[in-house]
Amino acid sequence: MMTGIRRVVRAGFVGFWRNAYVSLASIFALTVALFVIGATMFLDQLLTTSLNALQSKVDINVYFVPEAPQAEIDRLQTALETMPEVEFVKLTSREEALEEYRMKNQNDEVAMQALEELNENPLGANLAVQAKDTTQYEKISAFLEEQKANEQPQVPVIDKVNYLDNKESIDRLTSVINATEKASFIVMIVLLVASVLITFNTIRLAIYTAREEIAIMRLVGASNMFIRGPFMLQGFMYGFLAGILALIIFYPIMVWLGPRTEAFFEFNLLTYYGENFGYIFLVLVGIGVVLGLVSSTLAIARHLKT
């Protein structure tokens, strides 16, 4: 048994070397496939991260009237926080709101003067509500409007909810996000299928050139596993080397793209590549190995049928 495995391994390596051209062709086909897979992976990551960043900038603000009782504000905050659609709620108290206003307008003489003359804080507290998904703002907004409508007229709490102001941009962003995700998914599937087919065909051709040899091996009385083994090992090696090659090709591209994506998407691809290298290595080399193994196993199966 051990002898058999050792012989299969040796035959695999020897076959790999002596058919260097065929091996190279297969490795390149696989590298292209893996490159496409890797590129879609990075693109997807880039889109997801930048869309998340965009999404986190969208929120609903609830402005309270300055006289709003703190208990009511707390109650509303808790109510919002328990909603499943809400990611988080950030409270800005009256004092903080005033501080922010001062900071923002410190160079504006008129505004500062007006504030001095008022002698009291004219600003109310506000809540910034962030939803888990942009489609959910509608619901949160509806909830807030309902709260506002149910207030007792003598004790007003909510001054205004700015959802409607932002509604258009929120809707547009939502549709852009959905369209991008759909499109990139379709493109990814098409590219994946194409590259898998190309790889499969290349390896099938490589094994087709060896069909005479396979027939001879059978005549000499080699068992199917003994014939198949070296070819499967070669498929494995093609995949492994192609994975490494794709990783190497990605590196300079990342170095070049990194600062550029940083500037545009606020997401540095090079950093991502470096930090997730283990994962990327496993995915690319893993897919390569599986592709190589499966293609060679399927391709050889047809030559082993009597």
Added chain:
Amino acid sequence: MIYFDNVSKIYNDGRSAALQEVTFQVAPREFVSIVGHSGAGKTTLLKMIIAEDKPSQGQVFFESLDVHQIPRTKLPHYRRKIGTVFQDFKLLPNKTAYENVAFAMEANGRTDAEIAENVPQALALVDLDDKVWNFPNELSGGEKQRVAIARAIVNQPDIIIADEPTGNLDPIATYEIVQILRKINELGTTVIMTTHNKGVIDEIERRVITMDGGRIVRDDSKGKYVL
């Protein structure tokens, strides 16, 4: 040891028959030549023995074993009992002469020690000790055929099947190959060979089966080439 019982092979179109009601047997240690024109059914007959082809009718026995009842997974095991030699040599192009012979032993599950001992012996028997590390494309036709014979005998099979082993060779190489096959036969291995070389038959002076149109038309124990 080989027994054909009323074997016919009819191809799918239902008319052309490669073999028709062929019945004969081969005893151990015999040297049988099968002669006939192209298309007489010689190669089909050999393919029946190594289970490369199935008869439409009749049975082929190897000793008491019905060759075509052997399950597919057991076929490699069966084929190891038979050494095969072909007109086009059928060597593995990416393996050296030594590796080609060794492959047959590896496939047979022999140990490394046995391989190291038997492969040089087999190559010496066919007089090829000096070209052990050459690849097939570096060898002449006669040398290639000698590698093929070394591969066929290295597992000490009970029988050697040779399909036109001299078909692609010049007269001198042909003479050498025939001498090697005779030597193997004298060492105790049954040989079944097809040929259409009159010189070869006359040289061997052993049993000759003559085929025509898929039938056995003559079976002479000390034959001459008569066609």
